[in-house]
Amino acid sequence: MSESEVITMINVKGGVGKTTTTINLAGAMAKLKRNVLILDNDSQSNISQILNVTNQYNIYDLYTNAKITFNDCIARYDNYIYVIPNNINSAILENELYNKKARESILKDKYDKFNDNNFDYILIDNSPFLGITVQNSLVMSDYYIEIIDNSTSALQGLNMVDKVITELKENSLISDLKLLGILRNRFKKRTVFNKQLNEVLEDELKDNLFKTIIFDSVKYKEATALHKTIQDYNIKYSKPFNDLYYELINRIK
Template sequence: MKTNVVAVINQKGGTGKTTTTINLGSALSKLGKKVLLLDLDPQSNLSYSLAVANPEATLADVFQGDKKLADILVEKDGLWIAPGSNELVDIEISLVTQPEREKFLKNIIAQMKGFDFVFIDCPPSLSVLTLNALTAAQEVLIPLQMEVLTLQGLDQIMNTVEKVQKTFNPKLKIKGIVVVMFDVRRKLSQEVLEYLHENVKHKVFKSQVRMNVKLAEAPSFGKSVLDYDASSNGARDYTALAAEYLQG
């Protein structure tokens, strides 16, 4: 079984990165795929959103060599989670001085077999941890709000991916852009979407994730939106995205 490792990145916070990691992962799981979510963000929003608040061990322990990745995994609603913690801040600082610092996560993930997908929820910055994710991944997924300022950030992401391709990971490719928090009533949303289609060479997924209160509520219950309210627009949108993702 070939494992598809996907880095979910956006250097801005609050862009739907963690929401997309959780709910796309959940939707793929419900389509029969075995999915592992790595919480590489020191803020640990993914872990908290799935009620993995006080794990016995986290990715920080794996980076330090105290644990194997398999030792820290938590199973929740058909998903496997490698929890994060704020100790990843210290890991990031220590990585700066390490030889081949960009390959730590790639070597960690290589320990795991049997997963169809590994989704890495990256920090909201283009940091050493994010560099590790991009070096370990085959694909990059970019959740994007339809705001003018996000287009500037998109250029930065594209440039970073290009540098990683040239330097560390020539097989890395951008899978596509996921339009999130889409408000059909806003003219700006439509204008930014049109700009993307006209000016960005990479795929923009047809399955858009609409503004949806259930998506915002689900983390309070420690669930993906598909487990919280399967009939909601949020659940439908991520299910459609998962189907489109599998089509290639």
């Protein structure tokens, strides 16, 4: 039985900040001495590049080589954050996996053989393309967080994610996956549009919305450019991710 809480970060829309949210949420966990494993499940490999981690084996090998295990792929970022990195080879993964048997549960099948007792949380960063690798992420996970920005297409992206999850449930690939919450990320402060959008989101999504909002700041970009979590770069701007973490664990409880 799994001991870790496995959480997928997802949205069909690119540029909403899934990667920075994953990194900085892991940073908040690490500051409280929680052990975190991040899966870089996006062929763009942004997590791997930002945290500057590599390994002999990576998530591409995990998907394609029956002999490669989770343990083979884990690289260390610091004392509390570990990563299963990715690289450009994964750009062709969708094509390679298409004809594989039980293709949506490759990660889950390998994860079931992995002793995850060393990790409190496993966070999975994903591509905006709702293909086979994202489906693997959902099948493996206990929870998912939907991340939206302040664009007018935010709600449309959520509807597409819901369709994929419904299909996985209908095919008996998932049964107990829970929505932890919907995170408003990269929002602008003090604009009329944002105020109006927030009113619409709060009316439409109600309790599914996290109370925490991550407002846009150049500080997050500076931290990633320096291969750091926001906690290690700027204490002030780390507070929203600390708040998100506490809100998250209360929802899990």
